[in-house]
Amino acid sequence: MAALTTIRNIGPAFEESLIAVGIKTAEELRDLGADAAYARLLENGTKPHFIGYYVLHMALQGRPWNDCKGNEKKALRKKFDALKASHFDQDQSDLERMLNEIGVIKASK
Template identity: 60%
Template sequence: MSAISTIRNLGPATEAAFARAGVTTARELHALGPDAAYAKLLEVGERPHFIAYYALVMGLQGRPWNDCRGAEKDALRTRFDAICAAARPAPQSELERMLDMIGVVPKRDPM
């Protein structure tokens, strides 16, 4: 089985992050697809980073990371934002929701 770092754009740091998420081979990563795989990274505490997300998407397509532009990049940003929003836990109480609304609870940066 091929290592994750054999996929274009993905190096040892990404491979280590996916290992923490339980994904250890290129085949597993391809089977999951970029959105589910990226969600697994967020589940284990990786900080959201848009460039890392679209580098993953491009890599799984066999394309260089900087090949993503224009409308395609905009569509990927929409998908990335949705993945991040789904990974963010819902407020536990009405008080926490209100504190979040007025900005007292630090918001996670989606980038």
């Protein structure tokens, strides 16, 4: 099993975030895909950031992170906005997000 950092654009910090949500190998990330992996990050308290989202897409395609441009970038922005709307709880406090990030059971509403 290959380390996540063997994938272009995945550095130690991003690797740590992925491992924290249960994605431990490059193969697991490739099998899961960019959208499902990013949704898992959002569900576990990662604050949405469009650049991080498209970097993940570029990484899984073996492309430089800044290769995303034009219509492709616009299409990914629409997908990002939809993921954010359906997987990120904006009403969750920063404390709840932090507790969720370290593995404490997600607070119920």
